[in-house]
Amino acid sequence: MKGTTLLLSLLAAFQAFCQNTPTERQLIENTIQLYFDGWATGDTTKLGKAMHASCHLKNYRDGKFTSFSRSQYLGLFKPHARPKNLHTQIVALDITNNMGSAKVEIINEREIFTDYFNLMKTNEGWMIADKVSTRTPHKTSGANPQKETILDGLKRPWSMAFISEGEVLISEKEGDLVKYNFEKKEKIKIKGFPADLEDSLDGFGDNTGKFEVVLDPDFRTNKYIYLSYAAKDQKGRTTKIVRAVLENESLQQIKVLFVAEPYTSQRVHYGGGMLFGNDGKLYFTIGERIFTEKDEPAIPIAQNVEDKRGKIYRINPDGTIPKDNPDFGDKATPGLYAIGIRAAQGLTRDLHTGKIWFSEHGTHQGDEINVLEAGANYGWPMKTTGKYRFAEFAPKPIPGNSYKEPVWSWLQTVAPTGLHVYWGTEFAGWNRNLLVGGLSKGSVWRLVVEGETIKSAEELFTDDRLRIRKVVQSPMGKLYLLSDEVNGKLIRVKNAGL
Structure with missing residues (x-):
């Protein structure tokens, strides 16, 4: 027994050493x-x-x-x-x-x-x-953004991650995880996706399927990618976060990092947004998973630190919990970083400041943009800038709670999804601006930012509306969109003013 204990201690020490040793x-x-x-x-x-x-x-x-x-x-x-x-x-x-x-x-x-x-x-x-x-x-010509479809035939694409300037991984919510080569114009299905994936249903309101795909910061060396998706078992479905090795167009060595139990019959508000912070930690969103406030328990889901739903998490790349995470108490879900979340999907990092911004779906209006803060409570459902779906809902005050106000909220429904802090020279006047995709009526918003204040908002492509799921830049700074359609598109946004 002593020998076993010593071996386990040495193994734990070795793992800690490897984890803390920089590459x-x-x-x-x-x-x-x-x-x-x-x-x-x-x-x-x-x-x-x-x-x-x-x-x-x-x-x-x-x-x-x-x-x-x-x-x-x-x-x-x-x-x-x-x-x-x-x-x-x-x-x-x-x-x-x-x-x-x-x-x-x-x-x-x-x-x-x-x-x-x-x-x-x-x-x-x-x-x-x-x-x-x-x-x-910098080019002094004004910004004149124009769309160019690079690839179509995607089945409601949700996320994309550039392997290089010439290759990108795209997750299709209602299809496959694929790799696209820009030069060869070749789309390859990635094999080996987890077998417990729950497929989407046809019809409005179903959020089920594949969500985010993210590369490890050291992907070139370790080939790790991270995936979020709707998983199923005999009790229902929920959000799952996994890590896998991408080798020979196949997912191998799949490791489960997080399961947002309980499994339920609901098919909405999974969350699933992911990114790596400047600190090398993996951040991800988990939605509240209910459609109407009528189904809230006595302590609302997003306010209950013992419930995994309605939160934002921060973990190490191997699924262990960072020691410097905020303390929500002994009974809190491990990895908890922020609470009071309804249905956040988009996460992005300002490459200059390291700040993480996220988008949040409201109900009737109430769509928000927030800056992520350790230990913060973003208020749902105790307060909202919109209206409740269940008009009679009146949550009882929770003593001692304080709530962080959104940085921005819209007066109309936007359904904000993937957002991005722009950098580069093609749209030089947009540097440090937030670009936000929207599903409602189809839109892209440009938000002018000063510090943590949004000074103005401009809606782009009002004459050519598409449901936009993702806004992202390539390693060389080219700007791309993913459209949320049955015949989804990968769209390059070019500055015709240059």
Whole structure:
């Protein structure tokens, strides 16, 4: 028995060590982030730590070649406040043994800097060995968004995740998980989806089927993808979150991470939105799973921390619970991060600030946009900006509760779904704006954001309405939509004003 206990302890310690040990990709990202931070504020200490002593920086512009040594380059910087509208990102990263290369972008209000780094791992860690750079002014033409259908014949597509610029995974709510190759114009079905999937029913109001597909941040190395879907058993159906290895167009080594029990007969409000935060944790939404407030128990579902439904969760990629999650009490569902959720589906992360935004379906009106906050209570069904489906519903106050107000709510029904914080140069005037798809009447909304305040809202494509399920950008910044139709479409949004 002692030997077994010791073995289990050693195994647990080893697993904890592996979980907390950063990958080579994460180490390189840390070095590049150090460079970004130094560049943004003129901090030559941070810049110097990111660059090897032998580093040279080169560019060729206006017919002239220039080269700077590390010390000459650092001499160009002076301390300054970080610009408000600065965006930095790693576009591509490749690693072989102790060598690597990266393409990065630094975008400000006037122009975009594109840098190509060669990196090497030394006794001091990963460092930038050399850099070539170019800059491109933003296009000044106005935004004139136009749609181009890239792929049709999709069966109510729900989500998409780019493997590369040329390949994307698409989940069809009423169909398959597929991989699409842009160059070959080839669509391949991914085999091995979990057998307990509950299919959708024809007709209005059924939300059942496949939902989100998300890549692991270290997908190139571990091939992990994460899926949410409506699962069934003899008692009914519910939302399930799983992880799988994607190998040879097949899902393998499927691991269940979360089951939103209880299984019920309801076919609505599953939630299923997922994303990875800057912290490497997996966030996901679980809907309240009832259609009308008439069916609420004495303690409403979304307010009961012992009930898995009507919540937002945060877990480690292997399904374990982060130690720094908010504390909702001893009886609370493990992994709980926020409560008071009715039917949230869309989650997105601001690449600049790391803040997570989410959309929330109301009943009659009451559609909302919120910023995710650890431990927050978003109020449903104690309060709403809309109306209840069961007009006589009057929830009893819960002593001690406080509720977070939405950042934005619409006066009409929008049915907001997948949302996205825009970055890039094709629609330069949209940088840091929220783009939100809507199912009601079919729409895309552009919300102008300052901090956590939405200053204005513009509805796009009012002359060409489609039910929009997802808004997303490719690794190179191209803007795409998924339309929620029986003949669903993958749509590229181009700026015809350029």
